[in-house]
Amino acid sequence: MASSLRYATLVALFGLGSCVVSTQHTERQISSIDRSTLDGKLFVGYQAWFRKPLEDDGNSHWTTDTPSPEVGHVGVDMIPNITGYPSECLFDTPFTLPGGGNAQFYTNDCEGVVDMHFKIMADNGISGAFMQRFYGYINEASGGWVNILNYTKIAAEKYGRGFVIEYDLNGAATTSTNVTSTFLADLAALNSIISSPAYMHHNGKPVLEIWGFGIVTSVTVDDGIAIVTALKNAGWYVILGVQQAWHAELAANQPGGYGSVYQLADMIQPWTVGAYDMSSYDSFHDGRQAVEDANALRDMGIASSIVVWPGGSSSNANPSETFDHFPRWNGTFYQKQLDGAVNLKPTFIFGAMFDEVNEGTAILPLLRNKELPTNQKFLGIDDNMEPDAYVKMAGDAALKFASTS
Ligand SMILES: *[C@@H]1O[C@H](CO)[C@@H](O)[C@H](O)[C@H]1NC(C)=O
Ligand SMILES: *[C@@H]1O[C@H](CO)[C@@H](O)[C@H](O)[C@H]1NC(C)=O
Ligand SMILES: *[C@@H]1O[C@H](CO)[C@@H](O)[C@H](O)[C@H]1NC(C)=O
Ligand SMILES: *[C@@H]1O[C@H](CO)[C@@H](O)[C@H](O)[C@H]1NC(C)=O
Numbered sequence: 001m002a003s004s005l006r007y008a009t010l011v012a013l014f015g016l017g018s019c020v021v022s023t024q025h026t027e028r029q030i031s032s033i034d035r036s037t038l039d040g041k042l043f044v045g046y047q048a049w050f051r052k053p054l055e056d057d058g059n060s061h062w063t064t065d066t067p068s069p070e071v072g073h074v075g076v077d078m079i080p081n082i083t084g085y086p087s088e089c090l091f092d093t094p095f096t097l098p099g100g101g102n103a104q105f106y107t108n109d110c111e112g113v114v115d116m117h118f119k120i121m122a123d124n125g126i127s128g129a130f131m132q133r134f135y136g137y138i139n140e141a142s143g144g145w146v147n148i149l150n151y152t153k154i155a156a157e158k159y160g161r162g163f164v165i166e167y168d169l170n171g172a173a174t175t176s177t178n179v180t181s182t183f184l185a186d187l188a189a190l191n192s193i194i195s196s197p198a199y200m201h202h203n204g205k206p207v208l209e210i211w212g213f214g215i216v217t218s219v220t221v222d223d224g225i226a227i228v229t230a231l232k233n234a235g236w237y238v239i240l241g242v243q244q245a246w247h248a249e250l251a252a253n254q255p256g257g258y259g260s261v262y263q264l265a266d267m268i269q270p271w272t273v274g275a276y277d278m279s280s281y282d283s284f285h286d287g288r289q290a291v292e293d294a295n296a297l298r299d300m301g302i303a304s305s306i307v308v309w310p311g312g313s314s315s316n317a318n319p320s321e322t323f324d325h326f327p328r329w330n331g332t333f334y335q336k337q338l339d340g341a342v343n344l345k346p347t348f349i350f351g352a353m354f355d356e357v358n359e360g361t362a363i364l365p366l367l368r369n370k371e372l373p374t375n376q377k378f379l380g381i382d383d384n385m386e387p388d389a390y391v392k393m394a395g396d397a398a399l400k401f402a403s404t405s
Contacts, residue, residue: 032160033127038202038305038347040405042398044121044354044363045166046129048114048148050076052091052107059137059144061358062105067093069375076357077313077323077379079103079372081365081387086112095373103373109144111151117354118155120364124388124395128161128200129354130209135179136171138186149193156198164200165190166241169212174223180230187234202237202266202347209269211241214249214258224261232264239305240265244275244288247296268297269305273352273361274312277326278333285340294344306341309352310334310390313360313379323377324360330382331389334363338397345405351394363390 033041051060053067063075074095082090082104089110095103106113121128131152137145149165156163165187172179187194187208200207208231213224231238242262243249250259262268270293276284289306297304311328315321328334341349356362360379365387369380381389 033162035162035198036201036204038200038207040348040402041127041162042349042351042394042401043127043162043164043200044129044351044394045356046117046131046152046354047356048108048131048145048152049134050106050108050355050357051144052105052109055107055109062093067095067105069094071316071319074376075317077316077360078357078362079367079378079380080106080355080357080362081367081371082106083365083387085116086110089113093373094375095378096375098371098374103367108148111154114148114151115155115158117364118152118159118161120388120391121161121354122159124391125398126161126351126354126391126395127348127398128156128163128198130164130166130350132166132168132211133186134168134170135182138167138171138182146190146193149190153193153196153198157196162198162200163196164207164209165194166209166211169210169216169219172216173218174220175218179219179223180227183227184230184234205235205237207239208236209239209241211271213240213261214243214246215271221258221261224258225264228261228264232266237266238264239267239269241269241271244270244272246270247292250296250300263300263302265302267303267305267347268293269307269350271352272307273309273359274326278329278336281333281336281340285337285344289340289344304344304346305348305350306344306346307350307352308334308337308341308394309361310363311360314358316377317358324379326360328381331385331393334390334393338393342397342401342404349397349401363394365391 049059049061053060053063053065061075063073065073067074085106089106089112090104091107092102093105097103131149152163167183228238240262246262246268249257250262311333312326313324315323351363353361355364366381368383368385370383372378372380
């Protein structure tokens with residue numbers, strides 16, 4: 001399933017395998033971000049694909065079938081803390097909580113969930129979200145995903161946040177589809193939503209990100225050139241989410257390499273989930289990010305975005321994966337990257353991801369270890385941490401970044 005692909009591909013590439021919003025928060029005046037620029041901001045990726053299993057169009061990443069404690073019937077390693085979510089957006093699971101009772105999950109196709117998520121972003125000072133649109137589901141022109149995008153627009157406007165559409169190329173193949181015309185038609189169909197005042201702009205243009213050139217190789221270089229050229233001609237500011245080792249392909253100027261696609265980007269965002277761990281982060285930051293990527297981008301005149309992630313675990317979705325593969329070290333791994341990203345002064349920082357509990361990269365309020373269900377193996381955050389510790393870290397970094405960039 002697509003959820004595992006983004007992570008699994010990187011695992012292969014790199015050989016690695018409620019917030020209860022307090023009353024004073026509710027009454028606090030939330031000031032709006034400036035939607036005309038990405039400069040100095042921190043956005044999170046938003047999968048928004050955690051719908052009630054077997055409903056809608058089947059695009060649920062809790063599990064694709066009936067959740068059960070047996071292996072293969074739950075697709076997430078971490079569990080959101082659902083305190084404060086509207087009860088009509090929650091459903092029971094068969095996972096038994098330590099104090100008795102069953103864990104509840106939320107369904108994303110419920111306006112109150114998206115509202116809650118944007119409120120959490122606003123309360124913590126996160127600028128907004130890059131809403132993921134998977135090519136494999138792009139024909140879902142109405143209903144599920146489009147409703148969720150609409151809720152995203154409404155919540156971003158309400159809480160003064162920004163939003164952007166990010167296409168994920170997973171599911172696209174040059175041989176079977178015209179990706180360019182599919183994107184152009186999709187953007188036209190979504191126009192009533194993306195014409196929102198909360199939709200992010202940069203350098204006077206609406207922003208669009210495409211993730212996956214050089215990773216999803218079923219979309220060829222020639223197609224990549226056609227896609228990026230057409231979107232730029234249509235007036236979009238185009239960010240490309242690319243493989244971590246993107247500039248090697250560029251420097252080698254390999255025939256058939258994706259370098260000629262990367263060169264067309266307005267901004268490059270190397271995808272670093274799984275590219276390093278606690279012990280190798282410093283050398284990655286000092287070498288790859290601060291010198292090699294920075295020099296390549298400067299030479300090409302292309303802007304930069306840095307990805308940060310709190311850790312990773314995807315063993316319920318992929319039983320062959322090591323449980324807690326990229327430990328969080330009680331938040332110190334994330335903090336190191338947030339500090340490192342602020343120090344690199346990219347145009348903006350991208351938090352992977354707000355809600356991705358299947359790959360264990362989620363930062364939204366999560367259950368602690370001692371609060372986890374007992375009849376299935378899950379990963380919690382440290383018992384001494386507040387449920388919203390990770391969104392707070394991200395928001396604090398955003399504040400520091402805004403004041404130094
Ligand atoms: C969830 O978060 C709330 C608010 O921070 C907290 O009171 C509660 O203990 C957490 N855990 C559970 C299992 O609800
Ligand atoms: C978005 O939601 C609003 C409010 O529920 C509704 O009026 C509008 O038709 C929706 N737009 C789309 C494109 O679904
Ligand atoms: C794909 O669609 C675009 C936009 O409609 C068009 O310009 C292009 O010629 C098409 N490519 C092919 C190979 O048909
Ligand atoms: C995380 O904190 C707990 C205490 O709550 C401690 O026992 C554990 O060793 C810490 N782990 C790491 C990796 O720092």
